[in-house]
Amino acid sequence: MRAAQPHRGRPVAAPRGPEPVVTAPADAPHDPLRHHGDVETSAPDGTPLVDFAVNTYDAPPPPWLLDALRASLEDVGAYPDVRRVRAVEAAIARRHGRDPAEVLAVAGVAEAFTLVARARGWQHPLVVHPQFTEPDVALAAAGTPARHLLTRAEDGFALDASRVPEEADLVVVGNPTNPTGRLHPAATLRSLTRPRRLVVVDEAFMDAVPDQRHALADAPVPGLLVLRSLTKLWGIPGVRAGYVLGEPAVLDALRAVQTPWSVSSAALAALRATTEPEALAEAAARVRRLATWRGVLTSGLDDLGIPHLPGAALFVLARPGAGVREALRVDGFALRRADTFPGLDASWVRIAVRPPERTRPMLTALGALTSGVPML
Numbered sequence: 001m002r003a004a005q006p007h008r009g010r011p012v013a014a015p016r017g018p019e020p021v022v023t024a025p026a027d028a029p030h031d032p033l034r035h036h037g038d039v040e041t042s043a044p045d046g047t048p049l050v051d052f053a054v055n056t057y058d059a060p061p062p063p064w065l066l067d068a069l070r071a072s073l074e075d076v077g078a079y080p081d082v083r084r085v086r087a088v089e090a091a092i093a094r095r096h097g098r099d100p101a102e103v104l105a106v107a108g109v110a111e112a113f114t115l116v117a118r119a120r121g122w123q124h125p126l127v128v129h130p131q132f133t134e135p136d137v138a139l140a141a142a143g144t145p146a147r148h149l150l151t152r153a154e155d156g157f158a159l160d161a162s163r164v165p166e167e168a169d170l171v172v173v174g175n176p177t178n179p180t181g182r183l184h185p186a187a188t189l190r191s192l193t194r195p196r197r198l199v200v201v202d203e204a205f206m207d208a209v210p211d212q213r214h215a216l217a218d219a220p221v222p223g224l225l226v227l228r229s230l231t232k233l234w235g236i237p238g239v240r241a242g243y244v245l246g247e248p249a250v251l252d253a254l255r256a257v258q259t260p261w262s263v264s265s266a267a268l269a270a271l272r273a274t275t276e277p278e279a280l281a282e283a284a285a286r287v288r289r290l291a292t293w294r295g296v297l298t299s300g301l302d303d304l305g306i307p308h309l310p311g312a313a314l315f316v317l318a319r320p321g322a323g324v325r326e327a328l329r330v331d332g333f334a335l336r337r338a339d340t341f342p343g344l345d346a347s348w349v350r351i352a353v354r355p356p357e358r359t360r361p362m363l364t365a366l367g368a369l370t371s372g373v374p375m376l
Contacts, residue, residue, distance in 0.1 A: 040334045049334035052352045052362060055178065055315040057208075057235040057290070059355075062282050065234060065273050072269035079261050080268060088268050091275045092243050096218045101248040104255060105271055107262045108240040109204050109229045110134045115244075115254040116170070116200055116225070117142035125170040128159060130180055130341035132202060135172040146172070150343040156309065157182040161191050174202040175216075176209060179341055179350040181311020186214040193223040198250065204229035204242070205313040210287055213312075217245055225250060230270055232314055233286055241267035290314065296356040300363035304370060315352050322346045324369055331365045 040053040060066070089103040096103075106112045109132075117125075117138035125146040127135050139146045149164060151157040157180040164171055171192050176183040192199045203226050206215050217226045225246035231237045241263070244251060263271075273279060294316070301308045301318055308318035317338065322345070325335050338348035354362075 049332055051334055053334040053336040055352045057233050068269045068273035069266055072266045075265040080265050088272045091272055095275045104244040104251045105263045106242050108242045109227045112227045112244050113138040115257055118257045119253040122170045124167045126168040128173040130343040131174040132178045148342050159184050161188050170198050172200045176205050176313045179317050181309050181313045183214055183312050190221055199224045202227045205232055207233045208314050209312040239266050239270050241270045293355055294353045297359050304367045315350050317350050319348050320370055325349050327369050333362045
């Protein structure tokens, strides 16, 4: 595949080769970096679309997690107690074989990016793209807009560590990366660390990766922060729960700028519940199901001749061509637009992994659009 034309940020190096000419869609968002898939799940008149735009696990939370969330309502009459927060952080630490001082509970990964942006006066922050855009938003709000390093489609969006400028004092990278699904080798990410540099690895989708290969959550690395989220695999984006793993001094700096009581009683209940043995067993079962569901999607894309990226996440980045996403909306299906990610254009879409009974009708509609054959 050819590289897509970068259209935002200050790239470290432009992609190689000729680029397709793609006209921006008429519905392009005013602020692309603040655009997220949840706003794409309904038509302009409010009619719900079949959701392939939001990259969360497509099933209700397990009963034990719902029970924990319901029980947390008994605590809403009081502020979340600091001792309870520390107890939850200790449970997370045990799960990852860490010291409790190496864990910070947060109100989702988005809050973690805000804390990182505010914790230090960054001089040369760098975000590896295409990826989740909240780091850019947080850094811009903190007065230190990030420089972009654009990975290349022709290289499978692999990260070449040698392209990271030595002066970068903050480097942010997703693993696996949203929206490419690229899983970067742990050794590559560790090699980014330097004295006086903080490397932030967003592992929000890592718990959906079989065996969590190349994860860094269990392996403390000086100068490296790991972010984890409960949103994706557990399908609870409304709870806003996640945590940060790293050196105590760095976490103390984040905690110093964290809003008091930002982690709610419900989030604390979810964080604790998902460390229990039954949670680990259910997580493994969900990962196995995802592999089957993903196979149906990728095989279908192969059959249609639609280029897509290999990966290990809750979504697939595909390139059916400009205008296909908009046409699928008319047919009742919502795919996540990709032109809001730096380095991608309107010829790309991100497709969430769904059960086969939901995926196959979407593939039929997609095939009709890309081949000219009427839908059955």
